Amino acid sequence: MTKQKQLYEGKAKKVYQTEDPELLIVSYKDDATAFNGLKKGSIAGKGVINNQMSNLLMQMLEKNGIPTHFVEELSERETLVKRVSIVPLEVIVRNISAGSFAKRYGVEEGIVFAAPTIEFSYKNDELGDPLINSYHAIALRLASPEEIETIKKYSFGINELLKAFWKECGVTLVDFKLEFGRLSSGSIVLADEISPDTCRLWDSETGEKLDKDRFRRDLGGVEDAYQEIMRRLREHIK
Numbered sequence: 001m002t003k004q005k006q007l008y009e010g011k012a013k014k015v016y017q018t019e020d021p022e023l024l025i026v027s028y029k030d031d032a033t034a035f036n037g038l039k040k041g042s043i044a045g046k047g048v049i050n051n052q053m054s055n056l057l058m059q060m061l062e063k064n065g066i067p068t069h070f071v072e073e074l075s076e077r078e079t080l081v082k083r084v085s086i087v088p089l090e091v092i093v094r095n096i097s098a099g100s101f102a103k104r105y106g107v108e109e110g111i112v113f114a115a116p117t118i119e120f121s122y123k124n125d126e127l128g129d130p131l132i133n134s135y136h137a138i139a140l141r142l143a144s145p146e147e148i149e150t151i152k153k154y155s156f157g158i159n160e161l162l163k164a165f166w167k168e169c170g171v172t173l174v175d176f177k178l179e180f181g182r183l184s185s186g187s188i189v190l191a192d193e194i195s196p197d198t199c200r201l202w203d204s205e206t207g208e209k210l211d212k213d214r215f216r217r218d219l220g221g222v223e224d225a226y227q228e229i230m231r232r233l234r235e236h237i238k
């Protein structure tokens with residue numbers, strides 16, 4: 001399978017058509033943005049890490065019964081995926097308070113929740129991805145009630161699998177963002193990526209941040225953090 005016409009260029013990835021209408025090639029860039037594109041930069045080697053990490057995690061999830069868009073890793077930065085139409089919701093699962101949750105409710109970061117939470121944002125750059133509840137998502141036909149139930153079930157299942165996986169790497173999974181898509185058959189699969197760009201990952205011992213917050217908050221050591229989290233993942237799956 002080879003790259004044909006470029007379909008789309010996003011903040012961190014490019015997407016190409018292939019000879020097969022049901023398959024696309026995703027190419028990961030080193031570009032990084034934050035705060036709805038206001039902060040721009042580059043993280044050397046990020047594209048390679050996000051591609052490889054996302055693929056390893058999606059294969060782990062597939063083995064555990066979660067359908068994903070993953071087909072085959074083609075190179076360091078490129079992956080063959082199933083073509084989906086993206087459900088325009090960012091699905092955020094949280095185990096510990098951080099980021100916009102801590103800000104919204106005026107609480108400190110690091111509170112371990114009584115139970116994991118889920119929330120949705122409406123994917124719309126012009127509006128700045130506003131929070132949306134499931135009734136509003138259904139009202140606007142962004143997803144059907146059945147799709148919302150499937151997305152919730154998969155998301156909490158993914159949380160348990162990822163939490164256990166990262167724990168064995170000495171990493172605490174604080175929160176993460178998922179995106180889902182519909183195959184041409186209509187069935188829902190996990191799409192987009194799972195990477196330090198889309199997860200908060202804290203060292204279990206020291207609490208050190210090993211994710212994109214180092215870039216967002218100008219904490220320094222951004223490249224090192226991405227390398228370190230990938231090293232731990234590799235060490236664990238060896």
Ligand code: UDP
Binds near residue numbers: 090092177199
């Ligand atoms: N997240 C993401 N893309 C977004 C917004 C959030 O991948 O556009 C991820 C983020 O990395 C974190 C989780 O979703 O792991 C929760 O983010 P939060 O709502 O706290 O927003 P933030 O503080 O990142 O603005």
